[in-house]
Amino acid sequence: MKKLLLLLTLLVSVTVFAQVPDSKVPLPTDIAAIKKAGKLVVAMNGPDSPPFFSSQGDELHGLDVEIAKSIAKQLGVPAEFRRDAKNFAEVAEQVRDGRADIAVSKLSITGPRLQVLRFSNPYVILRQSLIVNRLWLSQNTKGRESYEVIRDFDGKISFIRNSSYDTYARINFPKAIFLPEDSWDTVINNVMSGKIDAAYRDEFEIKKISFERPDAALSTKTITISDSVDHIAVAVRPNGLQLLGIANFVIASQYNNIDVKKLMNRYKENK
Amino acid sequence: MNLKKFLSSPWTILGSILLAVAGGVYLPQEVMTLEPIGGIYISLLKVVVLPFLFATILVGVVGLLQKEGSRSMIKRIVIGFLASMFIAAVVGVGSTVLTGSEMTPEKKIQLGALVNNKDQGAEMIITLKEPMPVAPKPSAGAMIQKFIPENIFQSLDAGESLKIVIFCLIFGIALGNIKSVGQEVLIDIFKSVQQASISIFKFLNYFLPIALFAMISTQVAKVGVGIFGTMVDFIIQQTVGGFLIVAIAIVYIAWKSRKGIATTIKGIQETFMIAVSSRSSLACIPYSQDALVKLGYNKDAVELTTPLSFTVNRIGSIVYYAIATAFIAGIYDLHLGVAGLVVVLFGSILAGLASAGTTGILTVATVAVVCDLLRLPSEAVLVLFIAVDPLMDMIRTASHVIGNMGVTAFVAEVENGKVLS
Numbered sequence: 001m002k003k004l005l006l007l008l009t010l011l012v013s014v015t016v017f018a019q020v021p022d023s024k025v026p027l028p029t030d031i032a033a034i035k036k037a038g039k040l041v042v043a044m045n046g047p048d049s050p051p052f053f054s055s056q057g058d059e060l061h062g063l064d065v066e067i068a069k070s071i072a073k074q075l076g077v078p079a080e081f082r083r084d085a086k087n088f089a090e091v092a093e094q095v096r097d098g099r100a101d102i103a104v105s106k107l108s109i110t111g112p113r114l115q116v117l118r119f120s121n122p123y124v125i126l127r128q129s130l131i132v133n134r135l136w137l138s139q140n141t142k143g144r145e146s147y148e149v150i151r152d153f154d155g156k157i158s159f160i161r162n163s164s165y166d167t168y169a170r171i172n173f174p175k176a177i178f179l180p181e182d183s184w185d186t187v188i189n190n191v192m193s194g195k196i197d198a199a200y201r202d203e204f205e206i207k208k209i210s211f212e213r214p215d216a217a218l219s220t221k222t223i224t225i226s227d228s229v230d231h232i233a234v235a236v237r238p239n240g241l242q243l244l245g246i247a248n249f250v251i252a253s254q255y256n257n258i259d260v261k262k263l264m265n266r267y268k269e270n271k
Numbered sequence: 272m273n274l275k276k277f278l279s280s281p282w283t284i285l286g287s288i289l290l291a292v293a294g295g296v297y298l299p300q301e302v303m304t305l306e307p308i309g310g311i312y313i314s315l316l317k318v319v320v321l322p323f324l325f326a327t328i329l330v331g332v333v334g335l336l337q338k339e340g341s342r343s344m345i346k347r348i349v350i351g352f353l354a355s356m357f358i359a360a361v362v363g364v365g366s367t368v369l370t371g372s373e374m375t376p377e378k379k380i381q382l383g384a385l386v387n388n389k390d391q392g393a394e395m396i397i398t399l400k401e402p403m404p405v406a407p408k409p410s411a412g413a414m415i416q417k418f419i420p421e422n423i424f425q426s427l428d429a430g431e432s433l434k435i436v437i438f439c440l441i442f443g444i445a446l447g448n449i450k451s452v453g454q455e456v457l458i459d460i461f462k463s464v465q466q467a468s469i470s471i472f473k474f475l476n477y478f479l480p481i482a483l484f485a486m487i488s489t490q491v492a493k494v495g496v497g498i499f500g501t502m503v504d505f506i507i508q509q510t511v512g513g514f515l516i517v518a519i520a521i522v523y524i525a526w527k528s529r530k531g532i533a534t535t536i537k538g539i540q541e542t543f544m545i546a547v548s549s550r551s552s553l554a555c556i557p558y559s560q561d562a563l564v565k566l567g568y569n570k571d572a573v574e575l576t577t578p579l580s581f582t583v584n585r586i587g588s589i590v591y592y593a594i595a596t597a598f599i600a601g602i603y604d605l606h607l608g609v610a611g612l613v614v615v616l617f618g619s620i621l622a623g624l625a626s627a628g629t630t631g632i633l634t635v636a637t638v639a640v641v642c643d644l645l646r647l648p649s650e651a652v653l654v655l656f657i658a659v660d661p662l663m664d665m666i667r668t669a670s671h672v673i674g675n676m677g678v679t680a681f682v683a684e685v686e687n688g689k690v691l692s
Contacts, residue, residue: 129394134648135603141646147397172399207394215383218602218651222394227401 028242031075034101039080040072043091043100046083047183051266052106055083063255063266067123067234068104070250071243087182089162092117095235102243103235108164108202118238120247122231123255124263128168129206131188131220136197150223155197158187164230165200172228173200192219202230204263211271278477281537284544287480288487295491302488309486309548315475316545316554321427323468323557324578325439326461331575332443333458338571344682348576351678352584356623359516359586359674360616363593366512368612370504374601381501382602382655389654417628432553433582433628440579472557479544486548490661502659505598512590513666517543520677528566528685538562539676546672550664552581555672563679572683580675582627587671588634589623591663596641599652611645618644634667635660 027035034040044064048054053062060081072079082100085091091107094100096116109119130150141149154175159165161180169178179196181187188209190196199206203224209216234247277283294302335341397403420426420434427435446454499506525535542558549555556577563573596615600607607615618641626637635656642649656663 134651135605138642138648139646145403146395147403150397151399210387214387215380217387218379218383221648221650224394224396225399226396227398 030101030237030240031242034075034077034243037077039077040068040075040102041100042068042072042079042081042105043085043094043103044068044081044083044105045085045088045091047086049106051263051270054270061270063124063258063263064104064106067247067250067255068102070254071102071104071234071247074246074250087160087162088164092235095237098237101236101240102247106232107235109231109233110164110167112167113164113235116238117235118240118244119231120234120236120244121251122233123251124232124258126202126204126230126232126260128165128172128200128225128228128230129203130198130200130223130225131191131206131209131216132198132223133191133194133196134219134221135194137221140197146223150225153198156195157198157200158190158196159200160184160187163201165202168228168230169200172225188213188216192216194219204260204267207260207264208267211267275477278480281540283480284483284540287484288544288547291484291487292491294484294488296496299492299495302485302492305485306489309482309489312475312478312482312486313549313551313554316472316549317430317551319468319471320553320556321430321435322464323472324432324435324553325427326464326468327556327560327574328436328439328578329443329446330458330461330465331571332440333447333454334571335575336444336447344572344575347682348579351576351681352580354681355584355586355674355678356589356620358519359589359623359670360593360619362515362519363512363590363619364597364612364616366508366515366590367594367597370508370511374604378501378504379602382652385498385501385658386651386654389658431628436578436582469557469561476541479548483544483548487665490665493661494659498655498658499662502655505594505655506659506662508594508598509591509663509666512594513587513670516586516590516670517673520673520680523677524563524566524680527680528568530566535566538566539673542672542676543669546669547665550668552587552668552672552675555668556581559672559676559679563676563683567685568680568683569686573679576679576682577675580678581672584675584678585623585626585671586674586678587667587669588626588637589619590670591667592619592622592626592638592641595638595656596645596647599638599642599647599649600645602652603647605645605647607645614644615641631664632657632660635663 026032044053044060049062051062052064053060055061065081068079068081082094085094085105088105088107091103091105092113095103103117106124107113107119109122113119132150136155137146137149140155144152152175153173155177156179157169157173157176158179158181159169161182166178166180169176176198179190181190184201184205187196187199187201191199192213192215206222206224209220210222234244234251236243236247291302335344418433418437420431420438423435423438426438446457521532521535521539524539525532528535530538539559539562542555542562545558546552546555559581560573560577563577564570593615596618597607597612600611605611621644622637622640625640626634629637636653638653638656639649
């Protein structure tokens with residue numbers, strides 16, 4: 001009888017204490033705001049970028065969609081994707097200005113972005129890559145090795161406007177002529193036709209060209225820079241530390257160590 | 272008709288070639304099982320070629336030294352080589368100008384997809400800051416070194432024909448200049464080696480129709496019909512170039528020997544077949560010598576000139592390089608004006624010289640010598656060239672062998688008849 005009473009008291013106390021975080025201690029402000037809104041607003045770039053995110057009719061698919069949904073699940077709210085950003089820079093701005101809670105949008109960590117946003121641990125680590133117009137390369141070798149021509153690149157280089165590669169290009173190829181474009185397709189067409197000499201992006205996007213534009217192999221050459229990185233991570237506002245912790249937990253437990261090979265496999269499966 | 276006659280009839284050989292092409296196109300997997308037969312045949316041809324070559328050059332050099340007029344023959348060899356290389360380059364450039372086709376965007380897309388297909392994962396990896404491994408550059412010394420034999424037994428073992436020929440020339444000159452009884456004995460021994468080798472070649476000839484079928488059908492099957500369609504312009508240009516060289520050589524050989532075109536074609540058809548099927552110019556040396564001697568050309572001169580010209584004077588490759596470079600220029604929309612064509616002309620001769628002693632893919636890759644002069648990228652297109660090379664090698668070897676028979680005809684005098692000069 002005494003034992004039964006003790007057990008009863010214990011049970012009651014456990015239920016009482018278990019409710020503590022919900023009722024007595026207030027939630028951190030970033031989480032509280034999400035709970036209050038009843039949804040996690042995820043900023044995601046407008047143009048599709050498979051296998052990170054792409055839409056088929058009304059449905060969204062991809063790695064970033066999965067990650068965002070896992071984070072929302074941890075919070076017990078649904079994820080709402082806003083896709084009105086026209087480029088990666090606008091995605092970053094939406095989070096910075098509070099129009100979205102989080103950016104899961106194949107966003108690279110860069111110096112300028114680190115000044116206004118907080119990034120999670122990377123879930124994808126890529127190297128930086130170039131496709132170079134072959135004719136330009138052989139006409140500008142001037143007795144040098146190909147790698148020397150790239151290190152000293154002084155031709156016309158193109159990339160997506162205000163993307164991470166806009167930043168990287170100005171750091172790594174200071175002698176180049178910079179020609180940013182809004183559309184990646186335009187960049188590829190221009191390097192194939194010789195209008196520009198090189199296109200700059202991550203190794204995955206560069207590898208993807210050989211599947212989408214098999215004829216590019218004749219006019220262009222793929223060059224991967226082994227001592228470079230492109231960290232793809234989730235971004236939140238500077239005061240979103242609690243949300244960041246959840247994002248890091250989701251990444252560490254489910255989306256760890258995704259490299260170019262795994263991305264390529266995901267991409268081919270979807271094709 | 273008895274079996275021997277049937278096997279050596281030109282109609283049997285022509286039939287086996289046609290069957291081989293059909294077999295390669297329609298039953299590619301089945302004919303690939305025949306590949307070892309072709310391999311065995313080429314090995315059997317080559318196993319006697321080296322002793323034959325050795326004996327023939329020595330006998331030729333000593334014979335020449337004992338006669339008058341060796342100096343004028345050397346002069347003719349040099350003139351013959353230079354003239355033939357120039358003609359080959361002109362023919363190469365000429366056939367691109369004659370058969371030059373427009374490179375349309377559709378064609379480029381097809382070719383590009385093919386490169387992509389054949390060249391998966393061929394990305395280049397570099398560093399921006401960290402040191403790069405430095406590849407040693409081939410020096411001019413290394414270029415010359417490939418002509419100089421260091422250890423003749425090693426060269427025989429490795430089949431380095433160029434070094435063997437040069438050793439034989441040096442050794443033959445030394446042998447021809449010593450006055451001893453031993454010299455004649457040695458020459459007699461080498462003459463026996465030569466005759467024994469020839470009887471083996473003659474025996475092997477009976478298996479030619481079977482070997483031809485195996486070798487040609489497997490080459491056709493390897494290339495495949497798909498790429499054949501995409502590369503058809505290139506294949507046609509190379510065929511025209513090869514045909515012109517063969518035609519010029521035949522006309523010259525016939526004119527100088529006064530034997531008539533028909534007799535000349537009949538005389539060299541066997542050599543032509545061996546060239547096309549074996550793709551080994553070395554294996555053609557005994558057949559070409561036999562053919563030229565039968566057409567009335569001086570035996571000693573023929574026996575000395577053919578090994579030298581077949582190994583050094585890369586007529587087939589020069590034609591190939593000229594056409595290949597013009598093809599690459601077309602792909603990259605680089606208009607070759609008169610100046611560009613002149614660069615192609617002399618660049619091809621240079622590449623031909625640089626390609627001495629190389630075979631297969633290495634020979635094809637030497638096209639970079641001409642492309643570098645024009646600052647054209649050859650790397651991507653090389654993948655396409657290698658894919659169709661089983662066929663191109665046939666054309667290259669045939670024009671090389673018959674072309675050099677023409678050079679030999681220029682050097683050697685015609686006996687049993689009036690010599691024209």
